[in-house]
Amino acid sequence: MKIQNIETFRAAIPLKKPFKTALRTVTVAETAVVKITCDNGITGWGEAPPTHVITGDSLAGINYVITGIFKPLLEGESLLYRERIFEIIQQGIVGNPSAKAAIDMAIYDCISQYANMPLAAFLGGYRVRIETDYTVSVNSSSEMAQDAQVYVDNSFSVLKVKVGKDQIAADIKRIQAIRKQVGESIVIRLDANQGWEAKEAVKAIRKMEDIGLNIELIEQPVKAHDIKGLKFITENTETPIMADESVFSSDDARRVLEEGAADLINIKLMKAGGIHEALKIAALAGVYGVDCMVGSMIETRIGITAAAHFAASQPNVTRFDFDAPLMLAGDLIDGGISYQRNVIELGNRSGLGIVGVNGEFLVE
Structure with a gap:
C-alpha cells in the first residue's frame, strides 16, 4: 500500500x-x-x-x-x-x-x-465512547455564568473555564459567579493559557481552595518555558496542576515528569505533531503514573475524530476536551465521530470513519 x-x-x-x-x-x-x-x-x-x-x-x-x-x-x-x-x-x-x-x-x-x-481499536482499544467538557470563554462574570448555565442545561457536567486574560482577582470573581450559577455538582476546571505568574498563581489558587470553589484542576498557569514556576505552583497548592503548552514532545514530557513539575499532562495532536508522538507522551506519562487529558485547538470534526480515537485508545487518558466542533456554525465532514450532547461515539467504521467532505466550507 x-x-x-x-x-x-x-x-x-x-x-x-x-x-x-x-x-x-x-x-x-x-x-x-x-x-x-x-x-x-x-x-x-x-x-x-x-x-x-x-x-x-x-x-x-x-x-x-x-x-x-x-x-x-x-x-x-x-x-x-x-x-x-x-x-x-x-x-x-x-x-x-x-x-x-x-x-x-x-x-x-x-x-x-x-x-x-476503527483507529481506536488499531491503536490498542480501551473505550468506545467518551465524555467531553465544554469551554466557557473569557467574558464578563455575568456572561460567563449565563454561558455556563446554557452548557449545563445541554447536559454538560464538566466545564472548562478560560481565565488569565487580566488580573487574577477578576478571574476569581468570574469563577465565583459560575460556581454560584451552576451549583456544586458541576465539575469546573480552569485554563489560564500561560496568563499568570507563579507566585500570584499560588496566592490565588490557595484563595480559591480556602473559599471552597472546588476546582478540579488548573491548566498551564504560567508561560510555557517556565518549568520552574510550574513546579513551584504544583508543590505549593492542593489543586492538581496540568501542563499544556509546556509539553509539545515526549522530550518536553520527560522533563516535566522528571522535575515533578505538573500533576497532569494535556496532549494535543497539533502540538505533538500527530498520533505517533502523542502515543509516546501518553506511554511516558503512564510510566510515571500520571494521567492525561487530550484536547485540541479550534478544529473541525476531522482533527477531533483523530484525537478522540487516540484518546479512547489509551487507559491513562482520563479527561477529554473535544467541544470545538460544537462551537462551529457548520460541519465539514460526513462520518467520523458523532455527538450525543456531551457524549462522543466513535462508531464502528474502519479508520476515522470519514465518508466525505462538505464542499460548502472549502475556500479557493
Missing part, C-alpha cells in the same frame, strides 16, 4: 460565538485539510488549523510544508513500513507540528482502514 497522491484544501467555518482566551479571540475556524490517496484506493484525511500563538503554524506555512516538503518526500512510500514514514516526517523539517499532525492522522486513517479496524 503506497502513497499515490497528497492534496491540500483550505476550509473556513464561522463560530457560533467568539472563542476568547488569554492568548487570542477566534471568530472563524480556518484549517488546512489533507487528503492522502493510496494506490489501492484507500483515502485518508487529516487537518491542521493555524494556531500562531501556540504552535507558530500559519495556513501558508502549513500548506508549504505539506505540498512543498512532505509531498515529494512521501509519495511512492509504502505505508506498511510506517516507522520509516514517521522518521521521514520528523527529519523532513524542524518544528511545524500542525503540518506534521495533519499528515500523521491521514496516514493512521489509511493504515487502520487497511487493517479494517
